[in-house]
Amino acid sequence: MSKDTLFDKVWDLHKVADLPGGSSQILIGLHLIHEVTSPQAFGALRDKNLRVRFPSRTVATVDHIVPTDNQSRPFKDNLAEQMIDTLEKNCQYNQIKFFNIGSGNQGIVHVVAPELGLTQPGMTIACGDSHTSTHGAFGSIAFGIGTSQVRDVLASQTLIMNKLKVRKILCKEKLSAGVFAKDLVLHIINKLGVKAGVGFAYEFTGPAVSALSMEERMTICNMSIEGGARCGYVNPDAKTFNYIKGKEFAPSEENWSKAVNWWKSLVSDDKAVYDDLIEIDASKVEPTVTWGITPGQSIGINERIPELSDIDNADKSIAGEAYEYMGFNPGQKIKGIPIDVCFIGSCTNGRLSDLQIAAKIVRHNKVAPNIKAFVVPGSEKVAKEAKSEGLDKIFKESGFQWREPGCSMCLAMNSDKLIGDQISASSSNRNFKGRQGSPNGRTLLMSPAMVAAAAITGKVSDAREFLKQ
Amino acid sequence: MKFNLNLPKGPIERIQGKCISLIGDDIDTDRIIPARFLKCVDFNSLGDSVFADDRNNSNIVHPFDLEKNQEASILIVNSNFGCGSSREHAPQALMRWGIRAIIGESFAEIFYSNCIAIGIPCFTLTKDSVKHIQDKSQNYDLFFEINIQKALAKNSEFTLSLNLKESSRQMFLNGEWDATTTLLNNIELIKEKIDQLPYVNF
Structure with missing residues (x-):
């Protein structure tokens, strides 16, 4: 315990x-x-x-x-x-x-x-x-x-x-250039599986997590639930305190040092006891894309969709369902799969830093013909800040639609939906059957940078090739 | 829409009914009730829409459409059932279709607590036992009487020992699965606790 x-x-x-x-x-x-x-x-x-x-x-x-x-x-x-x-x-x-x-x-x-x-x-x-x-x-x-x-x-x-058990997920080393928090969390879910977290809280820790910005940490914790964990957390540090300071509902000036001292006292002790420990080498994580119908069915951008024989027995039946639903073949390369719709937004990746990195990629580029690409800022504040940096213009000039804030096509409760068996490159969190509004629509989850790259080329691409330029 | 829908109320000691099998791992709540049906301000009409897309898209008749399953009330599922979205609309839709208990290999956590909160017990069994009863219920009409105190599912042919969390068992037996009153019994402790929390006064 x-x-x-x-x-x-x-x-x-x-x-x-x-x-x-x-x-x-x-x-x-x-x-x-x-x-x-x-x-x-x-x-x-x-x-x-x-x-x-x-x-x-x-x-x-x-x-x-x-x-x-x-x-x-x-x-x-x-x-x-x-x-x-x-x-x-x-x-x-x-x-x-x-x-x-x-x-x-x-x-x-x-x-x-x-x-x-x-x-x-x-x-x-x-x-x-x-x-x-x-x-x-x-x-x-x-x-x-x-x-x-x-x-x-x-x-x-x-x-x-009921009290949860605690699993420490120690992320060693650092993410390499052009690899993001979304890639790391998809990688973790792939390694542990979509039900490993049932009954657990996930503590994300280690140098790779410390190096992440608050917005990136939110991306990681956001998807804890896709790994089965109802709750995931990161111990607070100076980055956390700096992020909160001065915000509208932050502790008042006179209570600030009291608050910070209390927050520091909550950090897991060095000698804390965990119910489980998992180590991940973050430096090995590649830009990651889902190929199936659960967030655990993902591979690195240069990998091939796994053969049934390479899949654990317990996961074979859902893999078989995934090949059929997605219309992909085992052994097929993920890179180069053509895309119909590109969606940047959601509670996973609809924050300012997500729009900044995507804008960096689409700047001076055009969305590929016949691709519907749109950006839905996570909030009115995100939209305002993005506009003040001119990001809306960059997106619009490249052929993206710039929308008003909301959940949008993450779960398609409004009119933003896939049509038929369209394939979306999506910065959201779930690739379940029918999730994005069409009963046979197909979702490939990836980071906002990867969605931006897919929008430009019209197919699943390696965002690092754009970031090098 | 089914008539004479008696929703769970008060202490629940036993559940009798026919089994319906639904095969597949990781069946998420978007599949149980697609998001477009969440546009509602009450749960009443959800029973008709349970598994709407799976039922429309299936090449074979979906278990929820099979004539022989129309009176079924005990759902038999595989692993990680109810993963994904926290929407209580999912167990509500199952309950309003007629489901009163679920037996499976494993359940996603939020789905499980939503089921408890509306009076639908979820029991676990090993993969082999689940397969065994799924096979049986597909071949002929399989009935169970589930005793919650003993966590046993019985019929004339055999008896199965089910797993049920102790806290859930007690809540069903004493009716406290409908938790609001129980929680409010501690209102003085709650007030005290709130006053002690440092951040309330930051």
Whole structure:
């Protein structure tokens, strides 16, 4: 059983009570809500005649259903309009802070909370969205919950949970030039598998993780859930504190040193005990692309799609399904596979640094003929900062569409969808069957740099060839 | 849409019903309920849309469309069932289709806790045992009576010992899977805890 890790310390600090059967009642320090998984929770509260108990500990924004072309109200899609309208009313009635479209702070919930300084080390954070693990980049314990649990947090600010085990993922050496956090996390998921994390919190550590920016750390923690781990985190350090300092909801000037001292005390001890340890050599990671229908089915850009005989017995059946669904052959090179749609955005890779690296690649280049390429900034703040650097112009001049912030084609709840069996090069997080809006649409996950390179060449390409120029 | 839908309520001690097998590892919640059906402000209509794309795209009749499975209530699945998105719409859709318990090799974590929170027990079994009952239920009508206290699935032919987390077992037996009241019983402790948290006052 783990001991003296950040996870253990934060867990103990938030434990309200032990419950029968070995579970615990855990306090949620920050609760984030959005329009898709909250309406039924508010409805259930009304049915039970309960109120939101600690409204100042919940913050809302709207992201999943927002159109990214025309955001004027009412939305063209009646159901989407009903959902945003319901959220507005629920927030107003319950006095919950809501960052609506046009507020300057709207965006994907996992982009918005960190950029406002709401996300801080040592917190427990819950949200009705599996990518809540993103916030672990700050040394918080953050995880996705379902709607009944959203109801429970609204009603009591607590949840019933079983304590997770802790797996230390020690990332040795450094990523090589032109290889990014997305490549590292896809590599880790490939090595460990998509279910290895069930029952675990992942602690990402080591020189390769220390070297990452906060935005890159968010990319890694974001995809913990794709490896089965409900929560992933990085111990906070000077980069974490610098990122938070001065943000709107950061600790005040007079409390700053107190906050930093407390945050430092939460870092996993040198002698901490872990339930498991995995070592990864980050210097060996190549630009990585998925070829199948789970985020674990990935290979380096210069590798071939594995033969069935090279796949572990336990993974053979899903591999067979993947060949068939994707229409790819075992042994086929991934590099050079033609692409139809290029999507840069999502809570995984829709932040400023993601747009910067993609813009660097598309600058002075043109999107290949017949490719639909679009950028969806992660938030209004990201969009504003990107525009102030002229990134929107670079993208538009190259043939990309520049859209308004939202989740967009990561899960295709708005009108941004694949058509038929189109193949997308996507900076998002899931390549499940039908994920991007067409029941037979195909998704290749990769870093924003790799998506940009694919947009220019019209096929899966090695972004490093563009970055050398 | 099925009629006379009695959703789980209060203590749950036993579940009786017919098995329906769904074969495949890593069946994610996007497949259980595609994202376009999440555009709703209640869960009521989700039962019709469960596995919508898989059912439309299947070359063979999907298990959820087979006539013999229409009254089934115990779903038999393989490993990592319910991975991906945290959408409770997935277990809600299964429940509103008629599922009352799930037996599988393993479950994704958020899906598992969503099932518990709506009163759907999830039991685990070894890969071989799952295959055994999947084969049987595909060949003939397989019924079980599941006893939650003992975690046993029984029929006239055989008895299977299932695995169930102790905390989940207790929540089903005492009805506390519907957790809000239990949580609010500790409201004074909760208030105390919030006041002790350093960051609340930063």
